[in-house]
Amino acid sequence: MIKQLFPNANWNELWIASYETLYMTIISLVGTFVLGILLGLLLYLTTKNGIWENKILHVIVSATVNILRAIPFIILIILLLPFTDFLVGSIRGPNAALPALIIGAAPFYGRLVEVSLREVDKGVIEAASAMGAKTRTIIFKVLLPESMPGLVSNLTVTGIALIGYTAIAGVIGAGGLGDFAYYYGFQRRATDVVFICTVLIVLIVFIFQFTGDWITNKLDKR
């Protein structure tokens, strides 16, 4: 029955493609999280009246973030090809997609991190400094824990955008469901495969959204 509905589906290859999509998304999400938190913290701390107020650094980081966010992802991948080759030693396969995915998503996430950090109650930060807290303590014991629900829910949004990016990364032969759908569907006119890929991607998005919401709710004690 399933054979008749989806005559062109090769389930084994579809499974591999799903795995590649998940692999690219999760690894790049981890990278985006780390890099995005760093960027967000830098933006937040160096801002006017911030803990490390530094106009020059703020302008540099802010401009970099804005420029990277302005470049369409497909162009970013191509721009980064030499860098990817240097870093990964190849420009094909899921690993080759990671630098572009992280560099594409981290500035976006960084801005969201900055916004979440701004929402942390100034009074609480002040209370911590009145207790004699070092900046490091304020970052790791006040700023990050107090903004954690926001950081996680924004990471969910970013993760879902990343799933979309992995599909685009298919054009450089990154693998994954996007690549699979493009190859079979576009080049071989196998609409049934495109349909299955769509369902699988939507399923992955739903799982991400659900998990993200669940963790956010668990963390939010407000």
Added chain:
Amino acid sequence: MISIRGLTKIYHTKLNQIKAVDDLDLDVKKGEIFGVIGYSGAGKSTFIRLMNRLENPTSGKIMIDEEEITALSKDQLRVSRQGIGMIFQHFNLLWSRTVHENIAFPLEIAGVPKAERIKRVDELIDLVGLSGRGDAYPSQLSGGQKQRVGIARALANNPKVLLCDEATSALDPETTDSILNLLVDINQKLGLTIILITHEMHVIRKICHRVAVMEAGKVVEQGDVLDVFLHPKLPVTKRFVEQVMGDREQDDALDKITQSYTTGKVVRLHFVGEITNQAIISTVAKQFDVQANILQGKITQTQKGAYGTLFVHFDGEESEIQKAIDFITSTSVKVEVGLHD
């Protein structure tokens, strides 16, 4: 213990300069509860934030326990701040931490080992009356309970001084009283010096030993709370005293009240410290053959005793009444006797 000299803070804004604190001198003794009162914009918050240098002064000197706070480097200041507790109008608790973890936070900052931390936090939870709520999150607490957590947190590292920035202004009157009682309790138990700022004379009256009135960045009047209540000099101070006592000019005149009684005598009693009103009236009624009838008045309790006036009508034998009045005159209560036309 705390001495402040020439403390000045100027804020520079785009348009002009604001002298939030203006050449302020103040001394606070060890173990006293010192209140600073003033209207909005008087510079109270700025003043208290200068005390632990949350705000850096433009000029002036602050000494706390032989340590010149204003001369400390950033690193020295961090260590010093562990010895200066602070509580806030909006509590400023970490909502991501439980009550227990919130109170443990300053101990973590001070590098206290975990086992000791847990023990100390449990003591503090008992001290502020939150036993059993250690695992609650701030969002599950009432305002008063949140402030108790704030107080416990401020006391964690055994500070020398406790700074209170409008600590009860976000609370209802009853909760305010319970928090004020807790502060008095801590002051007595631990001998802790407390500086609190407020715009409510009620707070000053209830717990402070001494008070300073601030206006436009300056201390314009200061002294023992009772003295300030009795002899407010400046109009600002008078207005604050009226907050608690009502307008004294509006008291019915003694002689006017006297007119409405044909027998006995009407007296006005002025209470200043020490003796409470109930005690003296009932003593008089017991010891002398007179009937004492309280007509009106307003008595307020301060940390240093009662203060206020009471109109009492004494009825009975003329000689007995005279004895009763003589008796009251022999105490610290001042007596005025109303005269018939």
